[in-house]
Every structure is written in structure tokens, then in C-alpha cells.
Amino acid sequence: AGDTLVGYEGGRRVFIWDNTPRAVIEGLEGNFSTPLGEKFALNANATYMITSEDRSPGANYGQPLSLVPKYTVNVALDWYVRDNLTVTASATAYGKIEPRTISANTGDAATTTDARPSYTIANLGVKWDVTETARVSAGISNIFDRQLYRTGNGAETYNEPGRAFYMTLSKTF
Helix, strand or coil: CEEEEEEEECCEEEEEEECCCCEEEEEEEEEEEEEECCCEEEEEEEEEEEEEEECCCCCCCCCECCCCCCEEEEEEEEEEEECCEEEEEEEEEECCECCCCECCCCCCECCCCCCECCEEEEEEEEEEECCCCEEEEEEEECCCCCEECCCCCCCCCCCEECCEEEEEEEECC
């Protein structure tokens, strides 16, 4: 996918998003889940990207379609504290991300050509079923506050903004 510059408005460039006419996406995915006794369960999934590139004629030929990691591995351990209370510890490992060498926006040489090294994020969450129709969930994403920001051309992509806290309340009826 890419952007096409269609003009300027208020001193800013205006783009239209369009699909890549020719592309190759190849990879492997797998999932695994198993109980570990009566109080625990292990869930894991992995994706390995073999190819994800633009095959359209021109300057973008061979460029990454999107800035995706070479691999992603998710692992979660659920602890069933009580019938209505679950604590989940999880982690996601991201592989190396190769950058574009040509800007998708301008077609010029990309200003950021450094690869993003592999990294891992850890999370902790809790889910409490208060009643059969009410649930409270809370947790911490990115516990160790790993912050990664891409600078230069394409700075809006694949940022890791750091630790976040969340809480949800839901009611069904």
C-alpha cells in the first residue's frame, strides 16, 4: 500500500491511500494452547514473515509493504485464582524490522534507513467477573516502560510509546 500526493492544502501535502498493485506476502503462523493443571493455562502464537514486499514496477520494487517484524511471538500464562478471577502475565517478542529505503510518500531516498532491532514487551492483567453480566478488567501494558520511536521519514510508524495502564468495566444485558 502507498500514498499518492494529490496536492497541497494550507501548506500541507494531501495524499490518497491506495493499494499496491502487485505484492508478495508469505509467512508462517502457529498457535498453541494447553492447560497446566487446574489453575493455569499457557497460550502462545507466533508469526514468521518470509516475504512482504512491493513487486510493482518502478522505484518501490522490492520495498517492504509495511514495517512488520521478521517474527512476532506472543506468550500468555493465565492463572485462575478463583472461578471468577484470572490473572494473566504475557509477553510479546518482536523481531528485527527492516525499513524502507525509498519513501512511500515522495519516492525519494528515505531519511531513516536504520533497522529496528528485536525487542520484548511484558504485560500484566487481571479480569474479575463480578457477576454473570458484569466484568472489571485492569492491567499494565509494557511494564518495563520500553520506549522506541522512529524519527525522520515515516515517524508515525511502529512506535512503542511506553507503559500504559488500563481499566475496563463492562455490563451485558
